[in-house]
Amino acid sequence: MKAPHFPPAMHFFKAKPYIQKSPVFKLLQKMPKGAILHIHSSAQVSVDWLVMNVTYRPHCYVCFTRTGHVQFVFSARQPFQRLGCSPWNLLEKLRATMSDVPAFDKSLMRNLTLFTEDPDVTYPTQDEVWNRFEQIFTSISGLITYAPVFKDNLYQGFLQLYSDNIMYMELRTGLSQTYELDGTVHNRDWSIQTYKNLTEQFKLEHPDFIGMRIIVSVHRTQNLSTVKQAVKDTIEMQKRYPEVIAGFDLVGREDGGNSIWYYRDALSVPTQVKAKLSYFFHAGETDLFGTDVDRNVLDALLFNTTRIGHGFALAHHPLAKELSRKMGVPVEVCPISNQVLKLVSDLRNHPAAVLMAEGHPMVVSSDDPTLFGTAGLSYDFYEVFVGIGGLSASVGTLKELAMNSIRYSSLPPVLKENAMALWQQKWNKFIREFTINNKKKHLNDNFTLKKTLGPGKSLRLSQRRSLRSHSLECLKSVADLDGFPPRPVAPAKPQLPQHPVQHRQAAPPPQRRDSAVQEQRPDQAEDGEPHDCVQVVNAICSPR
Numbered sequence: 001m002k003a004p005h006f007p008p009a010m011h012f013f014k015a016k017p018y019i020q021k022s023p024v025f026k027l028l029q030k031m032p033k034g035a036i037l038h039i040h041s042s043a044q045v046s047v048d049w050l051v052m053n054v055t056y057r058p059h060c061y062v063c064f065t066r067t068g069h070v071q072f073v074f075s076a077r078q079p080f081q082r083l084g085c086s087p088w089n090l091l092e093k094l095r096a097t098m099s100d101v102p103a104f105d106k107s108l109m110r111n112l113t114l115f116t117e118d119p120d121v122t123y124p125t126q127d128e129v130w131n132r133f134e135q136i137f138t139s140i141s142g143l144i145t146y147a148p149v150f151k152d153n154l155y156q157g158f159l160q161l162y163s164d165n166i167m168y169m170e171l172r173t174g175l176s177q178t179y180e181l182d183g184t185v186h187n188r189d190w191s192i193q194t195y196k197n198l199t200e201q202f203k204l205e206h207p208d209f210i211g212m213r214i215i216v217s218v219h220r221t222q223n224l225s226t227v228k229q230a231v232k233d234t235i236e237m238q239k240r241y242p243e244v245i246a247g248f249d250l251v252g253r254e255d256g257g258n259s260i261w262y263y264r265d266a267l268s269v270p271t272q273v274k275a276k277l278s279y280f281f282h283a284g285e286t287d288l289f290g291t292d293v294d295r296n297v298l299d300a301l302l303f304n305t306t307r308i309g310h311g312f313a314l315a316h317h318p319l320a321k322e323l324s325r326k327m328g329v330p331v332e333v334c335p336i337s338n339q340v341l342k343l344v345s346d347l348r349n350h351p352a353a354v355l356m357a358e359g360h361p362m363v364v365s366s367d368d369p370t371l372f373g374t375a376g377l378s379y380d381f382y383e384v385f386v387g388i389g390g391l392s393a394s395v396g397t398l399k400e401l402a403m404n405s406i407r408y409s410s411l412p413p414v415l416k417e418n419a420m421a422l423w424q425q426k427w428n429k430f431i432r433e434f435t436i437n438n439k440k441k442h443l444n445d446n447f448t449l450k451k452t453l454g455p456g457k458s459l460r461l462s463q464r465r466s467l468r469s470h471s472l473e474c475l476k477s478v479a480d481l482d483g484f485p486p487r488p489v490a491p492a493k494p495q496l497p498q499h500p501v502q503h504r505q506a507a508p509p510p511q512r513r514d515s516a517v518q519e520q521r522p523d524q525a526e527d528g529e530p531h532d533c534v535q536v537v538n539a540i541c542s543p544r
């Protein structure tokens, strides 16, 4: 069978060079994308920055575990050896002994990202990719919990988002303790205050960036009493920092952790103490069917979640799907994350395609850029637009998705209104520039073709198609998108009680859907080139 060349049908690690060459991708990079609503603090920057900037700082030590992983720590003196790890090596000295430093740095990068040239061989199962995924977070934590790096990591994260035309972020973070060289340890208040101060500083330097809020996250392998305490702590933190704390979430692999239902006593605390705490649950990041974890999407809704992280399983639960649509609860779609973590291989088969066709509210997000080799949102927007949206996706779809990111953010109403107004200005500018550039291209193409053909010659079909893609009618339709009416907003969200007191019967054994059968699609490549050039023509010129 001929290898596919349609980027969304390929693993992202192999598709990335094709995507980077794509005119659609270049357009998406320039597009004002609004907000990023699902991203984790430990994986928000590029791996190049972590290695080439952070590990080159003084006092950075590295050790190598028996399982072949790395751990880092910053220390003013030789740190105590950790169990299962080699003695600590000062990186500065270790590098000095290397004959090939670039190769050494590349090996460090490989330890901090999932990227590999042959992902299907390296990660044959979900268990293997998830084990590696969790391991990388342990490796990264020693770097980014060092207080000076903690600050710079956030600032660098802002810079990378800003350069991808993103104006606001909601960050999932466990608010881990941070440390100084002399052993001083900072608590959560220090971290929140630092987030606040750095956000203000970045906003001063970049007035069209509107800020960030935090979703406090706890790992779903923690026991019930720990999660209960974390919920109580988050309520208290929200009282003290209402402008920073957006809400609460459970993170980590759903299939390997406890279900939302398991934590029902902890998650009912806000109702019991008459406090308001918004939930932003990761739910339905699974392809198992019929397990408690698979039912997380329904339980998330019963606990009145504000958004659903991933919601990959939502399409298999008609009741939950209808409920979330009627309640206006969007799904945070993270296509590259779902593909790399082996829930779907061909993104045309992503369940979000069904949700999109049904007009279900959704936003596009990136989850863990460090681990997947992405930056900002352009790569995920590309996969959603070209792969999931298919030929029926248009610039109107992009506009709707960008607007959704502000509409479904946790910003208070007035700030949301201001953010939407600012985004609209950016969008207008984007459309204006896009129209002008394409008009120039149209004139150039016309001139070149006429010169090549000479008098009296007619255009071939492909040439006519090429011209049509830049025709004035087409450009006009793009320009008119300024006034394009977005899809109707989902109805106002009714409030559900936060006490889903129900009793369940024992769950039947899990059944994994047959992904091989599910994903058999004809190879659509004919010429060995990615097909998105055709896609963009259709996307831009198709009637709405």
Ligand SMILES: [Zn+2]
Binding pocket: 038, 040, 282, 309, 367
């Ligand atoms: Zn996530």
